[in-house]
Amino acid sequence: MKTPQNIQKLVDLIATTSRKNYSQLLTNFDFSTIDFEPYKTWSIERYTRNCLYKDADFELIILCWEKGQQTPIHGHNGQDCWVLLLEGSMEEIFFSMGDDNRLTICGAQFVVPNQVTFMNDGQGFHQLKNDAQGRSVSLHFYAKPIENCRSFDEKSEQFVKRSLGFDSNSHFTSN
Secondary structure (H helix, E strand, C coil): CCCCCHHHHHHHHHHCCCHHHHHHHHHHCCHHHCCCHHHCCCCCCCCEEEEEEECCCCEEEEEEECCCCECCCECCCCCCEEEEEEECCEEEEEEEECCCCCEEEEEEEEECCCCEEEECHHHCEEEEEECCCCCEEEEEEECCCCCEEEEEECCCCEEEEEECCCCEECCCCCC
16 A cells, blocks of 8 residues: 555664665665655655655655756765666766866766765765656755755856755654
């Protein structure tokens, strides 16, 4: 049965799984049992960040994307990040910093529903774009909560510290 309470099952599994098995857990978990509708918020101005669960060890966030919305190029403040696309389609673009302190595209991939991707600062930086004809929804899992990150400011062509917040919090949030 599709229910928001199945988020607790996912939280319990993550809490008892080692970091090296997170990708496998996310790949094998049946997300069709979770009703994400109560946690989705939308904005025509930018993608929204909606907290499903947060404690000292990890956080789960739903990002809701209107057509064409994208993240800035960013890092993850030393944390590991897994993304599972729930609906729509996304493009993930990878960047590295050259010796001349310039960003260079070093790869890209198209992400389809139920695909899990992984990123951390050791791999460089990335940007996610909703390339679907309509809305997309993605689940982001961080091994430790991220309060801020390095984000590339296209106007100044420099990285800036960006504070991260949520557009909505669920009752599963814990601190």
